[in-house]
Amino acid sequence: MIELGSEEFPILYEDNHLIVTVKPQNLASCPDESGDNNALDAVKDYLRTTYEKKGNVYTGLVHRLDRPTGGVMVFAKTSKAAGRLSEQMRTGDFDKRYLTVLVGTPSPESGRLTGYLKKNTVNNMVYLCPQGTDGARLAVLDYEVLESAAGLCLAEIKLHTGRSHQIRVQTAGISHPVYGDMRYGGENAKKGKLALFAYSLSFTHPVTKERMRFVAEPPAGEQPWSKFDLSKVFRRVHG
Numbered sequence: 001m002i003e004l005g006s007e008e009f010p011i012l013y014e015d016n017h018l019i020v021t022v023k024p025q026n027l028a029s030c031p032d033e034s035g036d037n038n039a040l041d042a043v044k045d046y047l048r049t050t051y052e053k054k055g056n057v058y059t060g061l062v063h064r065l066d067r068p069t070g071g072v073m074v075f076a077k078t079s080k081a082a083g084r085l086s087e088q089m090r091t092g093d094f095d096k097r098y099l100t101v102l103v104g105t106p107s108p109e110s111g112r113l114t115g116y117l118k119k120n121t122v123n124n125m126v127y128l129c130p131q132g133t134d135g136a137r138l139a140v141l142d143y144e145v146l147e148s149a150a151g152l153c154l155a156e157i158k159l160h161t162g163r164s165h166q167i168r169v170q171t172a173g174i175s176h177p178v179y180g181d182m183r184y185g186g187e188n189a190k191k192g193k194l195a196l197f198a199y200s201l202s203f204t205h206p207v208t209k210e211r212m213r214f215v216a217e218p219p220a221g222e223q224p225w226s227k228f229d230l231s232k233v234f235r236r237v238h239g
Contacts, residue, residue: 071198084206
């Protein structure tokens with residue numbers, strides 16, 4: 001377990017090259033202007049303490065999760081591993097899947113969302129915009145509705161691009177915002193903790209070349225996750 005003040009979060013896997021953990025919701029992935037606690041520094045502190053290392057401990061940030069999004073993250077323990085994992089990110093060898101609860105049920109219940117996103121760094125908001133807009137970047141995701149209940153649906157999202165706030169902006173763009181996302185969903189969203197969780201991460205080990213998959217469950221006992229049978233999803237994942 002990785003300690004962060006009075007909290008702990010689990011390690012799913014660790015070897016000489018990388019460490020895979022589950023980032024809690026509302027924890028920054030890395031240091032930012034807020035100066036708040038973050039996952040990267042927590043992993044560094046864990047490595048420094050556990051292995052009695054002195055000075056700066058190399059920990060490579062391979063990818064990020066937005067602060068309100070919890071879920072599986074991998075960190076590199078060597079620069080070589082960081083470089084190889086980053087190359088997989090660039091070429092699309094990373095398979096990142098999320099579970100989310102959306103307001104309403106999209107029609108069709110599975111499909112691909114493709115658009116262009118641009119971030120306003122002043123207000124930290126991301127906007128859908130026309131192709132060709134200066135600074136806009138292509139955003140692609142696949143979605144599949146797994147179950148519907150009480151005016152909500154449980155959906156799996158597979159990212160093909162890793163844009164800031166991507167899932168939140170693109171689902172709000174089809175009028176089915178993520179539950180709890182008042183920023184992008186506005187009056188269409190529901191008040192509560194953001195229901196977005198990075199539950200599955202697959203990649204090729206940077207040294208052994210073994211294909212690896214790591215899975216973690218969202219907080220099943222909390223609303224709105226408790227409205228759905230999450231065990232179905234994980235039975236399917238583990239085949």
